[in-house]
Amino acid sequence: MSTTATTSPPSHERVDPRVRRTRTDVRRAAGELLLEEGWDAVTHARVASAAGYSRATIYAHWPRPIDLLIEAFNHLGAIPHHEPTGDLRQDLIAELTIFRTVLVDHGLARVLATLADRATTSPELAEFRDSIVAEGNRLFETIFCQHQSQEQARLSSALVLGTVFYLATMTDEPISDDTLVGIADRVIG
Amino acid sequence: MSTTATTSPPSHERVDPRVRRTRTDVRRAAGELLLEEGWDAVTHARVASAAGYSRATIYAHWPRPIDLLIEAFNHLGAIPHHEPTGDLRQDLIAELTIFRTVLVDHGLARVLATLADRATTSPELAEFRDSIVAEGNRLFETIFCQHQSQEQARLSSALVLGTVFYLATMTDEPISDDTLVGIADRVIG
Missing domain, CATH: 1.10.10.60 (Homeodomain-like)
Structure with missing residues (x-):
């Protein structure tokens, strides 16, 4: 990411x-x-x-x-990331929008599905997959940590990353701005 | 599913x-x-x-x-599903537990990653992937619909399915009961 x-x-x-x-x-x-x-x-x-x-x-x-x-x-995955402003909702929506761009417009969703598949039989690829997941978590946890406990932030990160990853890899439906805002608002609570 | x-x-x-x-x-x-x-x-x-x-x-x-x-x-994917009781939290946790069993213990996560990968180049497999996703959505939306609008239920379903799918396909970490309860409680709000 x-x-x-x-x-x-x-x-x-x-x-x-x-x-x-x-x-x-x-x-x-x-x-x-x-x-x-x-x-x-x-x-x-x-x-x-x-x-x-x-x-x-x-x-x-x-x-x-x-x-x-x-x-x-x-x-x-190369894309400038959003500079956090401290406004959780705004920061989260901005970073989710970037994540969607990378997954959908840059085509990373497709190759991440291949990586998920091949990592099951290659320890080297599993390590690489883990480094990508850690990087994605770090990015979103940084945003959530300003407002949530470490444990809450981990779960929040899994919820937003997981939902957008799932929509991008398992469905062909476009992920609208409204969907990203809906995900952010539900996870912020 | x-x-x-x-x-x-x-x-x-x-x-x-x-x-x-x-x-x-x-x-x-x-x-x-x-x-x-x-x-x-x-x-x-x-x-x-x-x-x-x-x-x-x-x-x-x-x-x-x-x-x-x-x-x-x-x-x-063959597993008896939970009979909804009308208690949203209990029904959701029960169905998420079954979903984890199918993904992790039955090994469906691994083959779903392969399906996500191959569906990008095969319309026939894309159609099959879509039928699986529709089935999963139907299952969770039925639970949420008793308590939420159709639109809210769709988003809730994507959040729970997406998060568990992501954890099962992109990480090797076990998905604990506490994680499932955490997901359920955050999505119920």
């Missing part, structure tokens, strides 16, 4: 501009392949070709297939 | 006991294959072999691969 969901990030954070540029290109190429052709298209060969780099370069920075998937998810 | 989720049911409802027996055997074999070996194991050949019938028999009653998947889901 954010730009920062990373399991084992590539190990070049003191970043040379060329490396940063490579990562941006690879992230975009991997994200577009994931969205347009599906999970199995995100291979070293396809990403190298789409991003315009050698396979050796891609392997050097992203040795495992999952490293490329993480970049693809980061591309799809 | 129930024994009755069927898209294009096999057309032999005035049922001869042998046919009923065949269906029970096929349903169980298909459900066990789905759970133990995954979606791609639910083929006419494998189901025929596991259930102890000829492939011709299986093809005669379940001509399409999706017909076998529907039987498999029906097997995993």
Whole structure:
């Protein structure tokens, strides 16, 4: 749900501009392949070709297939988050609107369904799924924690994330602004 | 989520006991294959072999691969539902407890994630997914409708179904009784 969901990030954070540029290109190429052709298209060969780099370069920075998937998810999840104002209702509706954009307009719902499926047979993907869930919870718990106990905030976060995730993955119906406001108001109580 | 989720049911409802027996055997074999070996194991050949019938028999009653998947889901979702008492909180907690059993203990969460994934590229599976969602909504809306407007009941149903579905498909953490009670109490308000 954010730009920062990373399991084992590539190990070049003191970043040379060329490396940063490579990562941006690879992230975009991997994200577009994931969205347009599906999970199995995100291979070293396809990403190298789409991003315009050698396979050796891609392997050097992203040795495992999952490293490329993480970049693809980061591309799809990249969106500026709402700066909390302290107004619970307003902050919650704003962040839910961003969450809907990422899930529906960026197509993340579809690939999260694939991730949920494949994580059941891959510990590596289960770890990645857990990091994404933790990131989403952190985001919403931060908003709720200003007004609720830690325990209440955890439940509130599960309610809002879960409902929007379910509507986006299990139904084809559009998620209207009214629905988001309805979810927020019911969870705030 | 129930024994009755069927898209294009096999057309032999005035049922001869042998046919009923065949269906029970096929349903169980298909459900066990789905759970133990995954979606791609639910083929006419494998189901025929596991259930102890000829492939011709299986093809005669379940001509399409999706017909076998529907039987498999029906097997995993088969559970007696709670008879509503009219006490909203009690009825809701009872039905959520059954929903958790089906998702977690019967393993339906895993195959619903696969269904969400595959429905994005198959209109036939999207239709089946929609029938399952409609069945789940019907079940929970019936409980809420005794106490809420139709519109409120729809939202309540999405909140409870969505939250439990999300916890079961996107996390490995057990869903405790306290969590179910917390969800119920927050949605009832």
